[in-house]
Amino acid sequence: MRRVAAALAIVLACALAASAAPPAPAAKAATAPASPRPDSCVTCHLETGDDRLAGPAKAYTDDIHRAKGFGCTACHGGDPNAEGMEAMDPAKGYIGKPAGARIVQVCGRCHADARFMKQYNPSLRVDQVAEYESSVHGRRLRELKDPKVATCASCHAPHGIRPPSDALSTVHPLRVADTCGRCHADAKYMASYKIPTDQRDKYKKSVHWNAMSAKGDLSAPTCNDCHGNHGAAPPGVNWVGNVCGQCHTVMAELFGKSVHAKAFTQMGVPGCAACHDNHDIRPTGDHMVGATGDAVCASCHNPDDAGGKTATTMRGLLDALAGEWDKARGLLEKAEHAGMEVSQPQFELSSAKDALVKARAAIHAFTIEPVKAEVDGGLAIARKAHARGVRALEELRFRRTGLVVSVVIIVALIGGLLLKIRYLERPRAAGTKSS
Ligand code: HEC
Ligand code: HEC
Ligand code: HEC
Ligand code: HEC
Ligand code: HEC
Ligand code: HEC
Ligand code: HEC
Ligand code: HEC
Ligand code: HEC
Known part of the structure; x- marks a missing residue:
């Protein structure tokens, strides 16, 4: 009984996915030529002279999807062989400009399809949609239809998508903070929410940003290392130690076994961040230890407890x-x-x-x-x-x-020698004078 239900659910899910996906099927895309010949979409859009329409066509020349042989239709649908406006006929699968959940569907059609993606890059993860769905961004989009949260196209500039290792990618480690900051550091954009907008500015004062930007240590964390690439994990008290512990294993192990681990959880105090902050992490020093002055312990303990x-x-x-x-x-x-x-x-x-x-x-x-x-x-x-x-x-x-003693002795010897010489010479000189 349960198996039948499961099978039914799978069939239903497939049917839904098929009907939701834009009908430029992945299989067709997979056989696309390595370098697409200029299609009517690009030609006409460049000719319009309108930035909004020509911009994407220009930017797309450096997009990884173009390099892999995909044209505009891979995401927008339509008929790239039709010369006129009929190229954008919904009957030919054209979906227009996707927004919100539609974007997640468009990208997910390929990126959540392990079989399809394997033909291109077997090591590329295919869990971005699943992770995204579990994030604060994804949940708010699904449950509240919140149009302001990030979708795939907010973090990956569409028409200029590059792998994270590319220095010009919006998700390259050195650029992530600004990519997230485009919304999270914009007080006006975030005004309707009850969260601070200082994360980017504080992060850019931290030891982590300094290690990454000044020392070139790309293993230091930026936003997505702590919050997940696609997880945008909701901050939680237990979660903090785990996040920092990915890299600072010794401290995390000791802290996990300490009296503070339990006490902080009960108090709702965020683990490591209680003493180090989360975004504005500064260089540490012995001055932080103690029960007086600016020592961190002094904020909760007094010298006598x-x-x-x-x-x-x-x-x-x-x-x-x-x-x-x-x-x-x-x-x-x-x-x-x-x-x-x-x-x-x-x-x-x-x-x-x-x-x-x-x-x-x-x-x-x-x-x-x-x-x-x-x-x-x-x-x-x-x-x-x-x-x-x-x-x-x-x-x-x-x-x-x-050395001094030997010098004194030597000087004395030389002095003695000189005296001796003069002494030996004196009588002879006297003798010469008298003769
Ligand atoms: C003959 C010229 C021409 C061709 C061919 C053409 N387009 Fe367009 N496209 C336009 C014009 C003009 C607009 C603006 C229309 C409007 O604002 O209603 C437009 C708008 C768009 C938009 C934005 C829609 C929106 O809602 O803002 C997308 C996306 C688009 N085209 C994709 C494509 C794709 C994909 C193809 C190829 C399958 C294509 N176009 C072929 C001229 C063309
Ligand atoms: C990898 C998927 C993908 C490909 C390939 C793609 N687009 Fe888009 N395009 C999008 C998404 C997503 C949006 C919506 C962007 C947004 O919300 O900012 C969009 C938006 C647009 C718009 C509307 C821009 C605006 O500011 O209103 C136009 C026009 C457009 N695309 C044209 C094209 C053309 C022409 C091509 C081929 C050269 C192309 N796109 C290829 C994903 C894609
Ligand atoms: C038609 C299928 C298809 C669609 C639709 C699609 N992609 Fe891709 N994407 C690919 C393939 C194939 C690659 C190349 C993978 C490789 O070779 O590394 C790729 C590469 C990427 C990469 C670089 C990955 C890496 O590390 O190499 C990113 C980022 C990306 N896509 C994001 C998106 C986003 C965001 C969207 C939606 C706006 C999208 N893709 C839509 C098929 C697709
Ligand atoms: C909140 C910002 C954000 C959103 C939303 C987002 N991404 Fe990403 N994505 C990133 C970052 C940051 C990386 C770089 C990860 C790294 O450095 O390894 C990345 C990497 C990727 C990659 C490269 C392979 C990987 O997993 O590391 C692909 C493919 C990708 N994203 C696709 C998507 C798709 C599809 C969506 C929508 C379901 C999406 N992304 C939504 C920020 C985002
Ligand atoms: C398109 C704008 C936009 C972008 C880009 C964006 N976010 Fe968000 N983010 C939001 C909005 C809106 C919320 C909802 C605020 C809330 O939860 O009250 C949110 C929520 C969050 C939350 C949950 C906050 C909380 O306590 O509820 C985290 C964490 C987060 N984002 C991290 C990131 C990270 C990391 C990046 C970059 C990799 C990023 N965001 C990029 C708009 C964005
Ligand atoms: C070293 C790890 C780390 C890095 C890097 C990091 N965060 Fe956080 N972030 C945290 C922790 C831990 C919390 C939760 C603290 C708490 O529970 O009080 C948090 C909380 C948040 C929140 C919830 C609201 C708030 O301020 O408490 C948002 C939004 C957020 N971070 C966005 C970002 C953005 C954007 C970046 C990059 C500019 C970033 N974070 C970089 C660890 C990090
Ligand atoms: C992705 C790995 C990574 C994560 C996650 C991470 N860190 Fe770091 N951390 C580093 C690196 C790398 C340095 C720089 C070491 C250096 O100065 O060269 C560093 C430096 C520090 C320092 C300064 C040490 C000193 O010498 O003064 C502190 C404190 C610190 N981290 C605390 C944290 C806390 C708290 C968290 C969680 C909120 C965290 N880190 C998350 C990698 C990480
Ligand atoms: C109760 C306060 C407190 C908590 C909680 C705490 N730390 Fe620390 N941490 C300190 C103090 C104080 C120092 C400075 C020690 C010194 O330099 O004498 C320090 C130093 C450090 C250093 C630098 C060590 C070095 O090599 O000089 C790192 C990295 C660090 N902490 C990471 C963490 C991480 C990760 C966590 C959570 C698992 C954590 N801390 C939790 C107080 C705390
Ligand atoms: C955020 C508040 C906070 C900070 C900061 C803090 N503690 Fe604590 N500490 C507590 C709480 C709560 C307890 C458990 C209750 C108690 O016994 O006082 C505790 C207990 C202790 C204990 C066990 C006391 C006992 O009764 O056996 C020691 C030792 C201790 N802390 C040392 C430190 C040191 C050292 C620092 C600075 C590096 C520090 N604490 C920073 C809150 C804090």
Whole structure:
């Protein structure tokens, strides 16, 4: 019984899809020539001299769909061989300018068809429509017929569609923030909604944008890495840790097991974002740890509660290691400048720096032990390196003293020698004078 129902549902779905899809069938498109000959759509549209009509025809020369052999009819339908206005006869499948849900249908006819897409690019995902349907954009379009949400054509400029890896693509990592920002940073456009419009501007001040734009690190996240390409995930409290944890695995694991994970969920506080913000993520530092001033812990703890005391202790540990490391580094540098061979202790000291980095990550357990373990290890290394620096400088002093003593001796010897010479010469000179 259930199987019959399922089969019926599938047949019904297929029938609906078939009737909804523009009748330029995918199979026909699949046999299109690699480089389409100029069709009447392009020729006539270019001739109109009207930007709205000629613009798409001009832009389309760089579109990936053209490169794959598709003409205007792949999305608009119609008859590319008819010379006059009858090319745009609805009886020939012409659908005009698609909007809203129709756009999703048009793109989805190919992009949700795994068999069809495989002929072109087997590794290309075919879940964009499914993901889109589950997003805030897709849900509002379907349920509320909201015309202002993004559709496929809002993020992928139609007639100029390029793969995300193309630097000119509207979905290239460096351009995504502006693509989303076209709506989300437009206070007038978004006025009827109750959400802020500062995401793009804040994001462009973040460490992530800096890593991407200034350091060229395209693995740093932009809007779609955190919200999903097509998911536009609704922000949720549990979701935040997962999103950041894709890349910051160590912090996410420690945080997930910490007292805060549960407490924050109960309070409705958004995980990592509670201390780091979500869009305006700034460089971190030890100043953030502690129970006073601008330390992040101070916003919820006071110096006398258990959390505040832990924060103060952690900060003390971090400061101690940072201080010892800095002291040892300075001393070894001084020895090096003076010409002493200290490359070995300098190399060893880098492990103390590693320990400091690990201690900073370990604070995300929000207990003292893991931080102390890293700091103790680092302190031992830093102190040893410092002692080596002290010895190197002592040796230098010893050598210098030795040098001074030998110089004094040599000078004394030379002085003695000179005296001796003069002494030997004096009687002879006296003898010459008297003779
Ligand atoms: C003989 C000239 C000519 C040919 C051939 C032609 N068009 Fe048009 N097209 C026009 C003109 C003129 C308009 C504007 C008509 C209007 O505003 O009602 C237009 C409008 C359009 C629009 C915008 C419709 C809207 O609602 O804004 C689309 C899309 C379009 N054409 C696609 C095509 C496609 C696809 C083909 C080929 C199958 C094609 N055209 C062939 C002249 C032509
Ligand atoms: C990959 C699908 C696709 C292809 C191929 C395509 N279009 Fe379009 N076209 C669209 C979509 C989607 C829209 C609606 C855009 C929007 O809402 O901004 C559109 C809109 C238009 C419009 C209306 C523009 C306006 O501002 O009102 C014209 C005219 C047009 N297309 C002509 C063409 C012509 C001519 C070709 C071939 C050179 C072509 N299109 C190829 C998807 C496509
Ligand atoms: C007639 C079928 C068809 C239609 C309709 C269609 N596409 Fe495509 N699209 C393709 C094919 C085939 C490719 C090439 C895939 C490849 O070789 O990488 C492609 C490539 C793309 C790419 C680049 C993917 C990549 O990484 O290489 C994007 C983005 C894209 N399409 C978006 C759209 C959007 C948005 C629409 C609707 C406005 C649309 N497509 C309509 C068939 C279609
Ligand atoms: C809110 C913006 C947005 C909307 C809406 C959107 N896309 Fe995308 N799309 C993107 C971004 C961003 C990427 C780049 C992903 C990446 O860098 O890998 C992308 C990538 C793609 C690709 C390349 C392959 C892939 O999945 O990474 C295809 C194909 C595609 N989109 C098709 C579609 C179709 C079809 C729709 C409509 C159902 C759609 N997109 C709606 C933003 C959007
Ligand atoms: C065409 C305009 C437009 C574009 C482009 C667009 N969005 Fe949206 N987006 C909207 C509208 C309108 C809403 C509905 C606002 C609401 O949920 O109240 C929305 C909602 C959202 C939401 C849910 C917000 C919430 O709390 O309800 C997220 C997240 C989101 N968009 C992310 C993105 C990302 C990421 C991109 C780019 C990859 C993007 N959007 C591109 C118009 C757009
Ligand atoms: C590093 C991850 C990350 C990046 C990058 C990111 N977001 Fe977000 N975004 C979040 C998180 C986390 C939330 C939810 C915070 C919460 O629940 O309070 C959020 C919330 C939102 C919301 C809901 C309204 C709001 O402000 O709380 C919108 C809309 C949104 N982001 C759009 C964008 C756009 C547009 C971009 C790119 C310019 C972007 N986001 C970049 C993580 C990110
Ligand atoms: C797609 C991977 C990715 C995601 C997702 C991501 N990040 Fe990052 N994050 C990075 C990269 C790459 C850097 C830059 C490291 C550098 O400075 O070179 C970075 C840097 C940071 C820094 C600065 C570290 C420092 O050295 O001061 C913080 C804090 C941070 N991220 C927090 C977050 C938070 C919170 C989230 C979730 C809202 C998040 N990240 C999501 C990849 C990611
Ligand atoms: C209760 C506050 C708090 C929460 C929650 C929190 N962090 Fe942190 N995070 C900090 C503090 C404080 C520092 C600075 C440590 C230092 O430099 O001494 C930091 C530093 C970092 C750094 C930089 C580490 C480095 O190498 O210097 C990253 C990356 C980071 N956090 C990511 C995350 C991620 C991802 C989450 C969520 C899974 C998270 N944080 C949750 C307080 C927090
Ligand atoms: C957004 C608010 C918030 C921030 C910021 C915050 N905490 Fe907490 N913390 C809590 C809550 C809520 C609890 C659980 C309730 C309690 O026991 O006080 C907690 C508990 C703790 C505990 C366990 C206390 C106990 O009773 O055993 C420690 C330790 C702790 N936090 C340390 C820190 C440190 C260190 C920081 C800064 C890096 C920090 N917290 C930042 C809210 C916060």
